Amino acid sequence: MAQPFRFRVNQHGPAGSPVRETFEPAAPKPGWVRLELRAMALNHLDLWTTVGLPGYPLPLPVTPGCDGAGVLDAVGEGTALPPGVEAGGSVMIAPGLSCGLCPACLRGDDMLCPTYGVLGHVADGTAATHVLVPAANLLPIPGNWSFEQAAAFPLVFLTAWEMLVHKARLCPGETVLVWGGGSGVGSAAIQLVKALGGSAIAVVGNDEKAMKCWDLGAEHVIVRGDLKALPGKVRDLTGKRGVDVVFEHTGALTWGASLAACARGGRIVTCGATTGRETTFDLRALFAKQLQVLGSYMGRREHLWTLLSLVQKNPTNPPFRPVIDRVFDLGDYPEAQRHLERGQGFGKVVCRV
Numbered sequence: 001m002a003q004p005f006r007f008r009v010n011q012h013g014p015a016g017s018p019v020r021e022t023f024e025p026a027a028p029k030p031g032w033v034r035l036e037l038r039a040m041a042l043n044h045l046d047l048w049t050t051v052g053l054p055g056y057p058l059p060l061p062v063t064p065g066c067d068g069a070g071v072l073d074a075v076g077e078g079t080a081l082p083p084g085v086e087a088g089g090s091v092m093i094a095p096g097l098s099c100g101l102c103p104a105c106l107r108g109d110d111m112l113c114p115t116y117g118v119l120g121h122v123a124d125g126t127a128a129t130h131v132l133v134p135a136a137n138l139l140p141i142p143g144n145w146s147f148e149q150a151a152a153f154p155l156v157f158l159t160a161w162e163m164l165v166h167k168a169r170l171c172p173g174e175t176v177l178v179w180g181g182g183s184g185v186g187s188a189a190i191q192l193v194k195a196l197g198g199s200a201i202a203v204v205g206n207d208e209k210a211m212k213c214w215d216l217g218a219e220h221v222i223v224r225g226d227l228k229a230l231p232g233k234v235r236d237l238t239g240k241r242g243v244d245v246v247f248e249h250t251g252a253l254t255w256g257a258s259l260a261a262c263a264r265g266g267r268i269v270t271c272g273a274t275t276g277r278e279t280t281f282d283l284r285a286l287f288a289k290q291l292q293v294l295g296s297y298m299g300r301r302e303h304l305w306t307l308l309s310l311v312q313k314n315p316t317n318p319p320f321r322p323v324i325d326r327v328f329d330l331g332d333y334p335e336a337q338r339h340l341e342r343g344q345g346f347g348k349v350v351c352r353v
């Protein structure tokens with residue numbers, strides 16, 4: 001095999017600025033394993049890791065990349081492996097890292113662990129030929145999925161599942177407004193809403209993306225246009241009620257429309273702020289309509305096993321699958337970051353190793 005390499009954020013800079021370097025992959029310590037990666041997928045966290053987050057200093061240098069799939073090529077001494085995973089086998093990675101010892105971890109809420117962080121953000125990630133992860137973060141690859149599909153799955157589906165099922169507590173028959181239906185997390189949410197018996201109203205930037213949202217099972221699609229007009233369009237589609245749940249990850253630009261689009265008693269669940277992190281709003285909208293605002297970040301690692309079991313029930317025709325926008329070579333990871341930042345694609349941006 002060619003010389004192992006990885007991309008490094010040595011100092012924060014614009015999207016695409018991580019630097020390629022060769023390295024000697026370390027042996028895994030007890031409890032950990034080493035993967036020879038075959039594919040990795042990008043997330044907005046790759047961009048935040050690269051650009052830097054005001055008020056959240058990251059340990060640098062770091063290799064970005066939260067999602068990955070590959071072959072298990074070394075196992076730390078005395079390390080047990082999860083069910084369905086064997087040395088030399090194909091695996092995908094659960095991206096959340098936690099201590100495994102604190103009360104939150106012991107009750108399964110690993111994303112509430114005081115030390116919780118995401119691979120590629122707080123530890124060296126998957127923009128590399130090799131990565132070290134705890135054995136507890138391995139999952140078998142379902143059905144006949146490719147490494148690219150496996151890499152594109154964990155972070156966005158875990159995030160969307162946590163938001164819809166455990167934060168917003170979506171019930172069958174309810175309506176969900178999904179911002180950014182063409183994004184990785186948005187395309188996951190549209191499919192999960194349908195699988196859970198709800199109706200998704202997807203918001204996208206153009207007609208081409210709208211067609212793809214229909215294909216994923218959206219009940220209605222709104223091409224964004226003027227944001228001030230959007231709550232009216234949502235009311236027209238919901239018999240003047242508004243939606244039960246707003247699936248937010250876009251932030252400042254869309255927040256006012258999210259509040260206005262909610263039915264009485266609606267829930268706004270948010271996992272991101274890609275258009276800006278600060279906003280103001282009229283508190284009267286919150287209490288008069290009896291709304292709930294719910295923050296969400298990643299999800300229980302356990303629930304990746306739930307999602308996996310739903311796929312494995314019908315691997316040839318699963319209720320949801322990752323949507324891949326474009327596959328780059330790992331050597332072109334900086335260009336893949338710039339492509340993600342432009343936001344023109346539909347679904348996940350993946351690099352093949």
Ligand SMILES: [Zn+2]
Binds near residue numbers: 098104110113
């Ligand atoms: Zn913990």
